[in-house]
Amino acid sequence: MIAATSRNTGNASRGLSGENPFYRLCLTLPLDSQALRNAGAAQGPDGPRLTENTGRILAVYEQFERFNREGCCGKCVPCREGTRHILELLERLAAGERRGEDGTLLLELADTIYSTALCSLGKTAASRIAGVFEGCPEEYLPGGGGIEEAPRVYRIDPELCRGCSRCARGCPTGAISGKIKEPFVIDPGKCVGCGACLATCAFKAVKEADV
């Protein structure tokens, strides 16, 4: 078993393997082409690629989008202008500098590019973005549950937290820090609202914060 947040099989035009990269934090697929195909993933010309368990899955997408920006010819508007903004939005998301409607904007933009781009380069660039969110529980969506709702933010109740560090070890984005036996804190800038801490805390110290 390979512990990895995600695995790309070598073709930047395809999304990450597995139907939900956030949800499937650990992939257990063996690295052979038949198994990859069964899982709905394609093997690209570079061979399979592993991504370290950095928890920065958005960074991987950023990398794909950068590849796309270099490949874009510049002819049609949605791909030329749109992919540039997608990259900027992803960079902001990955850096934890999400602004109010970024999530909605990202999805709307990806939808337009996917539907209207002249060639498949732009289309796949956009379909990957949809893949970031596809099949995710709603709260994973940047921008919140569904498209309209506000994002979920979690905080740790210092009175209930015993400082066991279990949540910090399980946090996919490394947003939780603290000293053992002292209350831990969640950095809202890094938190993507996945709720992993909520599920792992044995003391019910993780609460949904009011926004």
Place this chain on the structure above:
Amino acid sequence: MNTGYVTIDGIPIAMEGEKNLLELIRKAGIDLPTFCYYSELSVYGACRMCMVETKEGAMVAACSTQPKEGMEILTNTPRLRRHRKMILELLLAKHCRDCTICEKNGRCRLQELANRFGITRLRFPGDTEARPDASSRCITLDTGKCILCGDCVRMCSEVQNLGILTFRNRGSRMTLGTRDGKPLAKSGCVGCGQCAAVCPTGAIVVKNDRERVWEAIGDPDTKVIAQIAPAVRVAVAEELRCAPTDNILGKLVASMHRLGFDEVFDTCTGADLTVLEESAELIARLEENRDLPLFTSCCPAWVSYLKQKHPELVSHLSSCRSPMEMFAAVIREQYKSSRKNIVHVAVMPCTAKKEEAALERLKIGGIQQVDYVITTQELIRMIRECGILFSEIEPEGLDMPFGAATGAGTIFGTAGGVTEAVLRRLSSDKSPAALRELAFRGVRGAAGLKETEVSCMGRTLRIAAVSGLKNAEDLLTRIQEGEHYDFVEVMACPGGCAGGAGQPFAAGDSRRQRSKELYAADRMSSIKRSEENSLVLSLYGGLLKGKARKLLHTEHNGEESK
């Protein structure tokens, strides 16, 4: 030919050979938005505004999809509206938004569509800095306002065979520029301005000289004399909101008097001079059998093109000044003893004339003959600026002493007109029947290349009238391969001056309509042959005596130096 029906928004529309869905949809009465589609250019499919949905839910670009029997197309679904708005938002994010101080204000396609789709908010950051290249006398290029639709690029290469405007870099770093990165003035641009005519935004606009004209008008010690080209009168009706059948020339003259022009003359008078001079030149060359075919020299963009691309053929160019320059020289001569300063303004359908006016070889005694060239659009602006109600104004006659022009001069405004006017001059049969017969010799119509044969001086002359520099280049190739012509008229703009870049934009039918109106004005004129213009004839005995060579002709040596 495609036949059958396509269902558009539930209504069956018959196909009549339309090349793409877009044309069919527009025939159905839906003005599907586009930036990069012109029926006269190749299909580019870049703006993605004309996306439509098929019954199966697929999205296709209407401009690049062939209509097929039984197709069911939706042009207005929530998805499509959302995508169109998103594309506009993306374009606007990178576009200068100083609409109120833009030369294109009110005529900009991007502004119009943003208004139509109600774009009120932009969610993307973008670089909106202006980067104007104002080196050319004819047009200004501002890549900060460019949406990269490619219309100008295709116009420059496909229709005008120049290929000066081109895309530079790729992807999101793509910009519009000149082929070799030089400023426009040094790029080999001939100033035809067709790029500006098709530009949907203010990225390429015609240079404006209105302020300097206003200044001259405002100076009490200056006499401002205007000449107005034949093609102008058939292009202003729509923008000035009056019926095209009215006496537009009379209204223009009246408006220009109101604006403060002291004298207003008709360039058709200059055209009559050109006919006489050019016919004489043709006859002389036929007699000596040298430098045939004779190329017309009325169009400055063409002259500049020939000098640049085919210096070996320059001897074929007529030594005649263009009608504007001939007439300007005559006017200057007439008013040379005036106590006031003379400022001569030419109202032209043309952008290249702005460059021509400043050419060194056309100066007489070091004096520029035409001080300012303003385009039809600039005149329309000046009339609007003064609040003149064009539909109400009472027409006035042209001023004397140059108030007489012929039908032959009038048709100079359309492609093939110069040829027909020269043929009228050369034809030995002066009956009205012969005149009518000439009209059907193949020199009229919208074709880019028109050819005819006439007998003159005991031989059969092969004559061609061509518009669009690509068409001209094709003809030049044939000539260099040995095909013989005696007279070749070239106009750089498709359709001739009526389709000039200084005119309010017209393509297809509306451009053909302008030609029709010029021929209608010719039918209404009482004198149809230049050699019957007694005013022009009297000039030869008077003002032009001994000076015809100096005032009406030029030397075509070397490049067009500025």
